[in-house]
Amino acid sequence: MNRVIQSNLLKVAAVFLTLQSVILTLAPAVKMRSLDADLRFSHWIALFVWGLLVFLIHRAIVKYLPDADPFIFPAAALLSGWGLLAIWRLDASNIGPRQALWLVVSLLVFLLGLRLSSQLVFLRRYKYLLFASALALVGLTLFFGTNPISIGPKLWFGCCGLYFQPSEPLKLLLVAYLAAFLADRIALGGRMLTIIMPAFIISNLAVLLLLFQRDLGTALIFMALYTIIIYLATGRRRAILVSIAFIALFGVAGYYLIGVVQARIDSWLHPWDDPVSGSYQIIQALLAIANGGIEGRGPGLGNPGIIPVAGSDFIYAAIAEETGLFGTVGLLALFILIIGRGFRAALRAPDLFRRLFAAGITSYFGIQALLIVGGNIRLLPLTGVTLPFVSYGGSSLLVSYIGLLFLMHISNHLDEEPAPLQNHQPYILVSGVLSLGLFVAALTTGWWSVVRGPDLLTRGDNPRRMIEDLFVRRGALLDRSDTIITTTVGKIGELERSYKYPDLAPVTGYNHAKYGQAGLEASLDEYLRGIKGTPATTLWWNHLLYGMSSTGLDVRLTIDLYLQFRADEMMLGHSGAVVMMNAQTGEILVMSSHPSFNPNHLNEIGQSLTSDPNQPLINRATQGLYPTGSVVDPFAAALFGEQSITSKELSTLHESMGFLQPPQIELPAAESLATNELEHFHVSPLQVALASAALSNHGVIPAPSIASAVNTPVEGWVVLPVLGTPTRAMQMEMADDASLSFIQKGDNFWSYLGKASEGDTSVTWFLAGTPGNWQGTPFVVVVLIEEDNARLAERVGRELIVDAMSP
Amino acid sequence: MIATVVLVLRFALSIALYVFLGWALLTLWRELDQQGKALAVQKKPRISLRYKPEWGNDRTLSFSQTEIIIGRHASCDVSLMDETLSAQHARITYHHRQWWLEDLNSTNGTSLNENTLTTPTVVISDDEFKCGNVSFVIRIDTEESIST
Numbered sequence: 009m010n011r012v013i014q015s016n017l018l019k020v021a022a023v024f025l026t027l028q029s030v031i032l033t034l035a036p037a038v039k040m041r042s043l044d045a046d047l048r049f050s051h052w053i054a055l056f057v058w059g060l061l062v063f064l065i066h067r068a069i070v071k072y073l074p075d076a077d078p079f080i081f082p083a084a085a086l087l088s089g090w091g092l093l094a095i096w097r098l099d100a101s102n103i104g105p106r107q108a109l110w111l112v113v114s115l116l117v118f119l120l121g122l123r124l125s126s127q128l129v130f131l132r133r134y135k136y137l138l139f140a141s142a143l144a145l146v147g148l149t150l151f152f153g154t155n156p157i158s159i160g161p162k163l164w165f166g167c168c169g170l171y172f173q174p175s176e177p178l179k180l181l182l183v184a185y186l187a188a189f190l191a192d193r194i195a196l197g198g199r200m201l202t203i204i205m206p207a208f209i210i211s212n213l214a215v216l217l218l219l220f221q222r223d224l225g226t227a228l229i230f231m232a233l234y235t236i237i238i239y240l241a242t243g244r245r246r247a248i249l250v251s252i253a254f255i256a257l258f259g260v261a262g263y264y265l266i267g268v269v270q271a272r273i274d275s276w277l278h279p280w281d282d283p284v285s286g287s288y289q290i291i292q293a294l295l296a297i298a299n300g301g302i303e304g305r306g307p308g309l310g311n312p313g314i315i316p317v318a319g320s321d322f323i324y325a326a327i328a329e330e331t332g333l334f335g336t337v338g339l340l341a342l343f344i345l346i347i348g349r350g351f352r353a354a355l356r357a358p359d360l361f362r363r364l365f366a367a368g369i370t371s372y373f374g375i376q377a378l379l380i381v382g383g384n385i386r387l388l389p390l391t392g393v394t395l396p397f398v399s400y401g402g403s404s405l406l407v408s409y410i411g412l413l414f415l416m417h418i419s420n421h422l423d424e425e426p427a428p429l430q431n432h433q434p435y436i437l438v439s440g441v442l443s444l445g446l447f448v449a450a451l452t453t454g455w456w457s458v459v460r461g462p463d464l465l466t467r468g469d470n471p472r473r474m475i476e477d478l479f480v481r482r483g484a485l486l487d488r489s490d491t492i493i494t495t496t497v498g499k500i501g502e503l504e505r506s507y508k509y510p511d512l513a514p515v516t517g518y519n520h521a522k523y524g525q526a527g528l529e530a531s532l533d534e535y536l537r538g539i540k541g542t543p544a545t546t547l548w549w550n551h552l553l554y555g556m557s558s559t560g561l562d563v564r565l566t567i568d569l570y571l572q573f574r575a576d577e578m579m580l581g582h583s584g585a586v587v588m589m590n591a592q593t594g595e596i597l598v599m600s601s602h603p604s605f606n607p608n609h610l611n612e613i614g615q616s617l618t619s620d621p622n623q624p625l626i627n628r629a630t631q632g633l634y635p636t637g638s639v640v641d642p643f644a645a646a647l648f649g650e651q652s653i654t655s656k657e658l659s660t661l662h663e664s665m666g667f668l669q670p671p672q673i674e675l676p677a678a679e680s681l682a683t684n685e686l687e688h689f690h691v692s693p694l695q696v697a698l699a700s701a702a703l704s705n706h707g708v709i710p711a712p713s714i715a716s717a718v719n720t721p722v723e724g725w726v727v728l729p730v731l732g733t734p735t736r737a738m739q740m741e742m743a744d745d746a747s748l749s750f751i752q753k754g755d756n757f758w759s760y761l762g763k764a765s766e767g768d769t770s771v772t773w774f775l776a777g778t779p780g781n782w783q784g785t786p787f788v789v790v791v792l793i794e795e796d797n798a799r800l801a802e803r804v805g806r807e808l809i810v811d812a813m814s815p
Numbered sequence: 816m817i818a819t820v821v822l823v824l825r826f827a828l829s830i831a832l833y834v835f836l837g838w839a840l841l842t843l844w845r846e847l848d849q850q851g852k853a854l855a856v857q858k859k860p861r862i863s864l865r866y867k868p869e870w871g872n873d874r875t876l877s878f879s880q881t882e883i884i885i886g887r888h889a890s891c892d893v894s895l896m897d898e899t900l901s902a903q904h905a906r907i908t909y910h911h912r913q914w915w916l917e918d919l920n921s922t923n924g925t926s927l928n929e930n931t932l933t934t935p936t937v938v939i940s941d942d943e944f945k946c947g948n949v950s951f952v953i954r955i956d957t958e959e960s961i962s963t
Contacts, residue, residue, distance in 0.1 A: 013842050024831035031824050038818045306825045338832040553818040
């Protein structure tokens with residue numbers, strides 16, 4: 009019967025891993041959206057090795073341990089195969105093959121160990137010797153230890169590219185030692201304190217050594233294992249309370265004395281405060297879990313490699329991203345299965361030593377799983393322990409399989425009756441608490457992946473958005489006659505943004521993996537990414553298939569590239585801004601900011617741009633604030649009939665002309681700067697352009713707009729809403745009269761040259777617009793030069809308005 | 816197209832995982848079910864005790880349970896008002912496919928076939944034991960054997 013159960017479970021496990029391997033092979037084709045991709049095959053070696061050894065072990069179990077528990081080995085084999093494929097997928101060149109090698113070693117040791125006698129006498133007899141030598145080995149790492157990645161605590165012995173961590177077998181030997189010691193002593197009888205004391209001293213020796221080595225996770229596991237075994241052996245709840253008090257004490261002391269502990273606890277309690285350094289790992293792990301959602305992105309289709317050390321500490325988060333909540337709940341259920349069966353084997357064990365040993369081994373698996381899974385999902389502070397059978401780590405894998413081997417031997421009681429048991433409650437309690445902990449871990453994973461997930465994924469530090477840009481075409485920015493300003497070029501997997509008209513960069517901005525987004529690329533991101541404007545079902549289906557958004561949508565701007573080009577040409581070499589708009593609709597035809605930069609070369613120039621004293625990243629048209637000076641004169645004339653006005657009238661003017669609020673537009677706009685002296689009022693060129701538009705538009709300030717329409721897949725071009733509302737600044741006659749009075753001799757448009765200076769810097773303003781009686785489309789243009797240069801300002805403004813007014 | 820195929824495979828993957836778990840649970844439940852049934856049909860040989868009370872004739876008591884406690888206390892299965900008996904004097908239990916007699920730290924002790932009882936001891940039919948001054952003869956019905 010056992011043989012059949014075990015063989016069937018192993019077959020299902022093999023099907024599971026084969027399916028996973030097939031998906032891993034096909035994953036690049038899905039990412040590239042064509043079969044013409046670099047399909048991955050190397051992991052099939054890992055699967056083959058797994059299958060072969062598991063088959064041999066199954067045969068050996070049937071032969072040597074026919075009555076052993078039939079659930080434990082299949083569950084562990086499934087976990088380690090799953091872990092191996094997950095690790096191989098993360099790094100097929102280095103840690104994947106290493107883990108495969110360690111799995112071969114572990115399974116061979118397991119295979120050979122099946123021939124041992126099930127009495128496990130040697131462990132019981134040589135408990136002191138074994139434990140002392142393991143402790144000595146750990147002690148030796150203080151002098152001869154190394155670290156495979158050259159930083160961090162030196163807990164390994166290394167030779168010839170292979171590393172072994174002696175504190176891993178020490179865990180198992182601690183359990184064996186305690187079980188043997190307590191089984192011997194309790195049989196002799198005597199006071200409880202005298203029974204516990206020697207074990208207490210030896211265990212604490214080990215804990216102190218580990219604390220000294222900064223192997224804090226292992227120290228914590230030691231204390232937990234010690235507590236559990238004492239509790240199981242004596243049935244005293246006090247043991248647990250004392251131990252919890254100890255761990256809390258160590259935790260508080262560690263928080264103030266040991267930097268690592270403090271950092272870990274801080275990043276556990278307040279991860280969002282420091283997302284770039286201290287909490288980077290945990291936040292990236294949570295993002296991976298969130299990206300996994302319920303169904304997971306599919307093996308090979310997520311981006312778990314983003315999490316640092318995903319293979320060892322964060323394998324759970326890596327698995328969560330690719331198999332989703334379905335996968336992680338299953339994974340935790342496998343651990344619960346092992347815990348349940350392990351404790352069952354313990355209760356049925358023929359003597360106290362084997363009972364305590366089996367319960368201890370099972371607790372060791374349970375505690376490690378709980379600690380590291382809890383650390384991955386921010387349920388507990390992060391402890392750098394491994395997830396048994398799953399994580400990358402040779403020593404851990406080998407020791408887990410040796411522990412499993414002992415468990416198999418203990419469960420293989422032929423006709424022996426279970427040893428008498430006075431109190432079964434501690435066993436039920438410990439296994440129940442461990443299982444409950446894993447259940448809570450599953451619920452918490454669900455919380456991150458389902459409840460908090462969608463919200464988390466929109467975070468700016470989610471690198472998946474930038475990876476998505478390599479695989480999904482981002483929409484283009486077009487001018488008013490559909491000429492391309494910015495678009496996406498390249499093939500899938502290497503898509504990049506191409507800026508055809510780089511001079512517009514301060515306005516249109518950029519979308520860059522390192523420097524993020526700016527300008528219209530940032531404000532129109534949802535359309536350009538296709539999140540808005542695409543039917544929800546299409547988005548859902550794309551997310552399900554590829555874990556990505558659907559193709560981005562093109563956005564048409566109000567910019568007229570011909571006029572824009574004229575403005576930029578004339579502004580070349582000068583600092584300043586030009587805004588030209590349709591005075592009636594508020595559509596912006598020209599928005600020029602100089603100096604500009606070329607976003608096509610952002611990789612090379614990005615660093616120097618932020619520190620450039622000329623501030624080319626600033627969009628001077630909306631973010632630049634300049635002293636008003638005499639530029640308010642035309643508005644004063646329109647509002648009050650004369651150019652010299654009182655300061656009270658000046659503040660009325662500021663309010664009426666809309667200088668007090670930043671314009672509402674799809675671009676970052678600066679608040680106007682009001683100092684005590686009203687003469688030193690600062691406004692942006694866009695604000696002046698809007699005010700000027702009132703003169704050409706019969707007294708109404710239009711609502712500005714720069715993005716006019718988006719090309720949706722279902723309805724075609726859809727007009728984008730204008731953000732602001734038009735406001736009346738003055739009576740129609742006042743505006744029309746003022747605009748006519750500012751027409752210069754020989755012109756058919758009104759214009760005004762203004763100056764403002766502050767300290768030793770002075771700026772030149774030039775305003776022009778169609779008069780109130782103009783029958784065609786009304787235009788206004790505002791030019792600002794950051795120098796005293798009336799000629800240039802006038803030339804730019806005049807040429808643009810003449811060009812726009814001529815049919 | 817390929818993505819749809821992979822999507823189907825991904826769902827098959829999840830299903831395989833839960834087939835594993837579901838199958839394990841089903842097997843566990845079946846095992847539990849069988850164990851329960853096995854325990855239910857498992858029969859023990861019936862035991863009866865013949866003893867002579869202080870007055871009156873010999874009496875024979877038959878038991879269907881697996882644990883019989885002899886003593887003076889009213890809660891005992893064999894409760895006798897004899898001064899030489901302790902409140903809970905001795906226990907007869909069935910385990911390891913045998914009936915066992917065990918003294919429960921009684922004041923006057925228990926003896927089996929004239930030997931004082933110190934550890935739990937297997938008893939067979941026609942064994943005689945004494946609790947204090949009360950003597951019992953055991954009769955074990957061998958016809959009903961164990962059937963598992």
